[in-house]
Amino acid sequence: MLTDKDFLTKQKPSWCPGCGNFAIWIAMRQALAELNLDPHKVLVVYGVGCSGNDTNFIKTYAWHSLHGRAVPTAIGAKLANKDLTVIVMGGDGDGYGEGLGHFLHAIRGNVNVTYVVHDNKVYGLTTGQTAPTSDRGFKTKTTPQGTLDDAVNPIALSLAQGISFVARGFSGQAENLKHIFKAAIQHEGFALVDVFQPCVTFNKVNTFQWFFDKIYNLDEKKDYNKADFQAAMKEALVWGEKIPVGIFYQANKPEYISSLPQLKGMALAKRPMKVRDISKLLYEFK
Template identity: 50%
Template sequence: TDFKSDKQPTWCPGCGDFGTMNGMMKALAETGNDPDNTFVVAGIGCSGKIGTYMHSYALHGVHGRALPVGQGVKMSRPDVEVMVAGGDGDGYSIGAGHFVHAVRRNVDMSYVVMDNRIYGLTKGQASPTSRSDFETSTTPEGPKQPPVNPLALALASGATFIAQSFASDALRHQEIVEAAIEHDGFGFVNVFSPCVTFNDVDTYDYFRDTLVDLDEEGHDPNDYEAAKQVILDGEKEYQGVMYQDENSVPYHEQHGVTEDMSEIPDGAPEDAMDLVREFY
């Protein structure tokens, strides 16, 4: 697609991030976006390299801080399509606080997390989503704590769109990311994106054998109670849109941020708006 840059990824051959990124690029194109109106903010980690491999406006946030940067871009330029990308370590450990507040703020953007349940770039330490018995160099007997459930964290924080996909199920992954982009508000997708180098437990085969597709189960994402059930189900791994609030009102509509920055929204302090204009 037009979103592919001329940089060759340095990800390990077979890394799930290839499939995750391809789906993101296709989803952006399919939803009518192009590199000129798209801003990708990436975190730090293997996943964080994505801003280099995608052809669009892009920026690295510092570790765990991609979401505040992405929200800032969207608040100052509501006409731009903002997509934030990160990993499980980046987003659910050092960035967990920002995740909660970005979710509840409901800024109209998408957040795609490449969840491989390990720290890849720093060579294989347990991450917030690692299984409690997953043996790594830093946790020889496993982390011995239950993993973070990012979907439950999002739901408890007031999310209006929660989904999960699998990097290797290309069309389904693309379709799910498209739905997140088109959602009026914060579209969150947790993507199973296997690390073939440091995680020999949460592999392609594991997800192929265990993933349950919510569409095939007749799941209704507008049903909050049904969403809660699948999100809190500790037994199964699901892909699909778990929850979508049809009445979601994105932040800029709730607070009168206009697309034309020369218009000062009611109640906005003038000097603050002057500063924003000067900067952009």
């Protein structure tokens, strides 16, 4: 029987005390343990940002990717070795700014990868610039008068693009977060879990208390049906005095790898290599 301790490394997290990343770190290790996924069966691909430091703090296969490029890297790895459970962890700047195009195209393909976005509504690692999920009016060193841009809405955007699983969690509710991670990892297809992860150092607006005052859980909402697309979209557009968390939507949709005859049977990475004679090709470069 695995426990969250089986996913600890010798490195101690270096995040600021009180950072929302700690709860994600704990909930993810618990989810992996409860799903009985040994560390060698899991690959986590990280973006660049404070969340990316998790590369050293969670014991699985780990790949510290480029900023905004974690999702396509993970999809490539899953295509090469479908036997691995593949998870992506990145920041909101990474995923909804630099990597937004990759995110939308990943939804189209529906490859079986879980994407966890540490959404702190600010650029943390680079010391506090306005991010794609910062609300209009948010003041930082890059927008001292307040940003004039509306925030990206990852839940509505991913629903509109046809995502098969989308959820939102909160670092202030680690137990709930664990359940959401487990459901997302078990889902057959591309799953987004956007996690409110307060950055206690550079975001003095969207604090733990700010979220606690606003959030309600869709699981506790009477008659909420996560298979109902219209209901999910309605909740996805709720933002202000009240903010929903939980699983917004889950649907069956063809998964990419299982739809490709070339990938049936043994994982590509486990097949014997057929090494061709490439001497003629090399000769052209002489």
